[in-house]
Amino acid sequence: MADPSMPPLPAAFLRFLEQNQIDAAVYSAAHALPRYVRLKEQAVLELVEIEEELGVKLTRVAWLPGFFSLPPDAQIAGSCAYQQGKLYGIDAASGAAVAALEVSHCDHVLDLCAAPGAKLCMVAELLGASGSLTAVDIAQPRLAACRTMLQKYGLGSRIRLYLGDGTTFSLLPLKETTKLPDFHLGAEGEISTDSRLEVLKYYGEWRPGKSRKQKRATKLAKHLGIPVQRGDEPELFFYGKESGVVGMKVVDLPQSKCMHSEATLQDGYDKVLVDAECTHDGSLKHIIKYEQWGWDTFERRFLDADRVASITLLQLQLLTNGFRLLKPGGTLVYSTCSFTKTQNEGVVERFLTNQANAELKEVDPAKHWPCRPGDLPHTLRFDPVTSNTSGLFIAKIVKRVT
Numbered sequence: 477m478a479d480p481s482m483p484p485l486p487a488a489f490l491r492f493l494e495q496n497q498i499d500a501a502v503y504s505a506a507h508a509l510p511r512y513v514r515l516k517e518q519a520v521l522e523l524v525e526i527e528e529e530l531g532v533k534l535t536r537v538a539w540l541p542g543f544f545s546l547p548p549d550a551q552i553a554g555s556c557a558y559q560q561g562k563l564y565g566i567d568a569a570s571g572a573a574v575a576a577l578e579v580s581h582c583d584h585v586l587d588l589c590a591a592p593g594a595k596l597c598m599v600a601e602l603l604g605a606s607g608s609l610t611a612v613d614i615a616q617p618r619l620a621a622c623r624t625m626l627q628k629y630g631l632g633s634r635i636r637l638y639l640g641d642g643t644t645f646s647l648l649p650l651k652e653t654t655k656l657p658d659f660h661l662g663a664e665g666e667i668s669t670d671s672r673l674e675v676l677k678y679y680g681e682w683r684p685g686k687s688r689k690q691k692r693a694t695k696l697a698k699h700l701g702i703p704v705q706r707g708d709e710p711e712l713f714f715y716g717k718e719s720g721v722v723g724m725k726v727v728d729l730p731q732s733k734c735m736h737s738e739a740t741l742q743d744g745y746d747k748v749l750v751d752a753e754c755t756h757d758g759s760l761k762h763i764i765k766y767e768q769w770g771w772d773t774f775e776r777r778f779l780d781a782d783r784v785a786s787i788t789l790l791q792l793q794l795l796t797n798g799f800r801l802l803k804p805g806g807t808l809v810y811s812t813c814s815f816t817k818t819q820n821e822g823v824v825e826r827f828l829t830n831q832a833n834a835e836l837k838e839v840d841p842a843k844h845w846p847c848r849p850g851d852l853p854h855t856l857r858f859d860p861v862t863s864n865t866s867g868l869f870i871a872k873i874v875k876r877v878t
């Protein structure tokens with residue numbers, strides 16, 4: 477039955493749905509979908525107090541550990557539990573994408589489209605005090621939001637966060653045990669010797685310096701409204717104290733082992749998440765927001781035919797590069813919040829025709845998940861009607877050991 481609180485969808489969007497054989501009825505549940513949160517392990521023990529503070533019941537999601545659902549209109553942002561980082565908002569379907577990676581302790585994990593970072597936070601939690609986490613995103617403001625999330629939830633200690641292009645990113649995990657730097661730290665964690673300029677300090681962020689000429693060119697480009705070209709090198713945006721970066725010389729940073737240099741395949745990541753940029757048509761949260769932001773923005777950003785074609789190419793490139801950085805025997809999860817086949821099964825199919833050592837695999841825990849199969853073997857689809865979640869496509873791909 478249509479949701480009376482959902483205004484009619486605009487004609488261009490309805491056309492898009494028709495072209496992609498998506499049933500518009502799936503949007504009728506948008507306003508009634510529950511909110512989902514993930515409680516950090518310690519916070520689960522404080523469930524009763526948190527419920528009292530929020531004034532709502534948190535219902536455990538039986539099929540996904542650590543997840544709870546709340547009524548759609550529940551407000552959490554003002555609560556102490558939220559502000560103290562005990563819980564964070566993440567849709568259960570997004571949680572399923574992370575769960576499909578089956579992160580184990582000691583894994584070296586790459587998140588190639590990481591911002592704003594809900595899935596990244598969950599990966600960081602699952603890793604705990606082992607392994608490493610490398611995250612990349614091309615959008616600086618979104619990456620800043622990601623850093624804020626990691627800091628707020630105290631989950632950034634093993635992370636290297638890069639501003640860069642996931643289609644060309646080449647840095648491998650730093651697998652060596654972190655050696656504490658050979659210098660004394662001041663009370664605030666600052667380096668108390670002259671090595672400040674040479675060695676990355678204990679905990680925090682690093683921004684590469686720009687030459688005066690570069691700064692002038694950037695300022696002029698901004699003034700003229702010309703998009704600023706970034707260099708090809710990824711920029712380290714934030715790093716944690718156990719990320720392997722501490723104590724490295726700044727000059728050595730760009731040279732840390734790259735896939736295209738002397739590295740072997742074994743140096744690759746154990747797990748790679750490619751939660752690719754997409755048209756967002758399955759993200760009910762986004763769709764509701766466009767009711768306020770204006771549908772013309774949505775049309776301009778996502779529904780233009782050229783834009784859709786370029787997005788599928790970007791998705792294929794992200795998937796291909798993520799797979800290149802995966803070690804043999806490793807697992808990659810490709811996900812999007814689009815309902816379209818072209819951005820999901822279509823991209824995966826094109827990818828598989830070029831990759832003899834890639835294999836679609838069953839997501840073991842999915843036997844108990846409220847989702848339906850996609851059009852390729854072992855792929856999964858979440859949607860509001862079947863799953864009571866936002867829309868998500870998930871494919872698990874393993875790199876064969878040859």
Ligand SMILES: C[S@@+](CC[C@H](N)C(=O)[O-])C[C@H]1O[C@@H](n2cnc3c(N)ncnc32)[C@H](O)[C@@H]1O
Pocket residue numbers: 570588589590591592593594595596612613614615618640641642643751752753754790
């Ligand atoms: C679906 S969102 C990722 C959501 C994120 N995984 C999370 O759970 O919060 C897709 C992201 O891809 C980023 N992106 C787009 N093109 C990219 C590229 N070429 N390389 C890396 N990231 C890219 C966008 O900036 C956006 O943040």
